[in-house]
Amino acid sequence: MGINEAQACCHCGKEASSTCLIRLCTGCRSIRYCSRECQAVSWPSHKQDCKTLQKEAAEIKKMKEWNPKLTGLSRIETKVAYDKWMKRNKAIIDSMVLHALLRPKEKLDMVDTHGMLLVLVHNLEATTPENFFFASLRLTSYRCLR
Structure with a gap:
């Protein structure tokens, strides 16, 4: 069976299990990592995307607030x-x-x-x-x- 991307580390591809907890990036809340090490290694390439995703999330939040x-x-x-x-x-x-x-x-x-x-x-x-x-x-x- 292939990797379930929603429950796998975006850097190494490791799947979630009882011994591996997959956590969301605390910035964009979109990208998943299995460890701080994978997050640190991935950060240089994810940094700009993270900022963009945060801005988009803020815009969506504003739209929801302005017009329910x-x-x-x-x-x-x-x-x-x-x-x-x-x-x-x-x-x-x-x-x-x-x-x-x-x-x-x-x-x-x-x-x-x-x-x-x-x-x-x-x-x-x-x-x-x-x-x-x-x-x-x-x-x-x-x-x-x-």
Whole structure:
């Protein structure tokens, strides 16, 4: 059986056992070591990653504090909310795309050369999961290669 990385030393690969306790790096709480010796030997290569992981963890913590809704919805609940949002707004989005890409006044048919980019971001002021998304629709150009 292969090494279970979640229960193995990141430096030497030694697996956790009754005689080998695997501990997390006290800085980033992400990397595991079987001993202080392995941690010390690994430190020069882990030092920068450790700092980066600590900064990322702090940013995630801030996001959770600023908006509990970000952690209040599971992935499935977020997907359900997204599907409801798309269903509710599909006609509006389709209409905007058609008006942007088919311009009868200029007699331009940009369907072959342009597209729409739909950007969804979290609406931090939302009071219900269905309103959790805010959209920005942008006209973009592309070249069709055949």
